[in-house]
Amino acid sequence: MRSGALRRCLPVLVAVVVVVAGCANPEAGRGGPGLSGRSIEVLAVWSDEEQAAFERVLEVFERRTGTTVTYVSGGDEVPxxxxxxxxxxxxxxxxxxxxxxxxxxxARAGSLVPLDAATESVIDAQFAPVWKGLGTVDGELFGLVFKAANKSTVWYDAEQLGPGFTPPRTWDAFTETLRKLSDTGDTPLSVGGADGWVLTDWFENVYLQTAGGQMYDRLADHEIPWTHPSVRTALETLGQAFRPEYLPGGVSGALHTEFTESVVDVFGADPQASIVYEADFVAGAIAESTSATVGRDARVFPFPRIGPVRSVVSGGDTLVALTDEPGTAELMRFLASSEAASIWAQHGGFVSPNRQVELGDYPDDTTRQIADELVNAENVRFDMSDLMPTALGGIRGDGFWRAMQDYLADPSRIDRILADLEAEAAAAYDGGGR
Structure with missing residues (x-):
């Protein structure tokens, strides 16, 4: 999660949401002359270059159907x-x-229109089941994940580490790499601990691999408590990488480093570290904040494997229909297709979970690598903090975010930290957060 603003708005939305009357019209949006002259409005988070790329996708639909599609960028204020x-x-x-x-x-408020059978067939054919599950509520399909994030990527400065550097593939090899670099006097790992979501992303990757997908789901749904031994195991494993001598400025430095600063610490003019973890959107931060070139100076490797299978934590933007106006179903069907995803993919800054998007459609080797790992991972789960009630998973300085910062600050307090987090989780879920 890059912004807490979306999360903090959710209670407001719950309070004022109203039911959109009507149900899906099975004949709506079938294409042909009936769509010519119609208007459709799309509201989403994308702005600037992302907006321009998405509008290119919409232009293809407009030319094909004669429909006018108006895009509105809501940014962090979409909720x-x-x-x-x-x-x-x-x-x-x-x-x-x-x-x-x-x-x-x-969906539960009745404000969404279910996707029609034709769109569901496209999703069944072109997406792995996990992605369909993310758009399904109480057994009914309401959304499609159009733009995904691979949150299991580790970035490094190739110039600093030299041509002989071999990216570590396992957790043991990763921590050994950190130790060796530290032994030479370096502080190899930059961690943006001032942004609690960076630390929750770290935890989610480690937990998914140490506990497995089913336990991940149970913890996200609060079917097991935060005091469960599996949580302690993941935190203690994570602590192997969060040793003070590995971090620029030690633990205090990490806790005062924001995400963008952590990227500059590695790829800026005065590097303080050589490795930084975060999602594929690190590429955008590199382009905006440094002179490094992605794929040449800034390179990537998969989050080190701990468990027996390839695991990826993901985020993403889900498209939903709120009206059954003519053309809405047809647009959703088009956006579910690999054709629509490939249009944006060719312009960069985009990864699709659609398995039929050709890797060659992505503009560079780094994006192709990230997309391949996302689509072909054996074990994919969505960002856990985005699955939680907002009060627990998305407030700066509180809940899950604060607990991870507290652990980084003082791992010896693990029992108290998890007990406090469990108390907050119990209150959040009992309060109807699910």
Whole structure:
């Protein structure tokens, strides 16, 4: 999760959400002359270069159907804008939402139109079941994950580490690499601990691999407590990488380093470290904040394997329909297709979970590598903090974020930290957060 703003708006949305009347019209959006002259509105988070790329996708649909599609960029305010539009009875036809929890809230409030059988068939044919599951609420399909993030990537400065550097593939090899670099006097690992979501992302990757996918799901749903031994195991494993001597400025330095600063610490003009973990959007931070070139100076390897299978933690933007106006179903069907995803893929800054998007459609080797690892991972799970109630998983300085910062600050307090987190989780879930 890159921004807590989306998460903090969710309670507002829950309070004011209204039901969009009507149900899916099976004849809506079938294409042909009936769509010519129609208008569709799409509201999503994308702006600037992302907006321009998505609008290229929409232009293809417009030319094919004669429909006019208007795109509105909501940025971090999408939940608030949706709440306002729903309360006023004028929702957009399609919305892009970054939180599965928000999709569930809208679906259960009756504000979403289920995807039709034709769109579901495209998703069944072109996406792995895990992605369909993320758009399914109480057994009914409401959304498709259009733009995904691979949150299991580790970035390094190739110039600093030299041509002889071999990216570590296992956790043991990774921690041994950190130790060897530290022994030479370096502080190899930059951690943006001031942003709690960076630390929760670290934890989620380690937990998924040490506990497995089923336990990950159970913890995300609070079917097991945060005091469960599997949580302790993951934190103690994570602590092997969070040794003070590996971090620029030690633990205190990490806790005062924001995400963008952690990237600059590695790829900036005065590097303080050589390795930084975060999702594929590190590439954007590198381009915006440093002079390094992705794929040449800035390179990537998969999050080190701990368990027996290839595991990936993901995030992403889910598209949902809020009206059954003519053209909405047809647009959703088009956006589910590999053709639509490939249009954006060719322009960069995009990874699709659609298995039929050709790797050659991505513009560089680094993006191709990231996409391949995402699509072909044996064990994929969505960002756990995005699956939690907002009060637990998305507030700066509180809940899950604060607990991970507390652990980084003082691992000896693990029992108290997890007991406090469990108490907060019990309150959040009992309060109807799911």
């Amino acid at each position: 608030t804008l949706l709440a306002t539009r729903l309360a006023g009875g004028s929702p957009p036809d399609v919305a892009g939402i970054s939180q599965p929890a928000l999709v569930r809230t809208l």
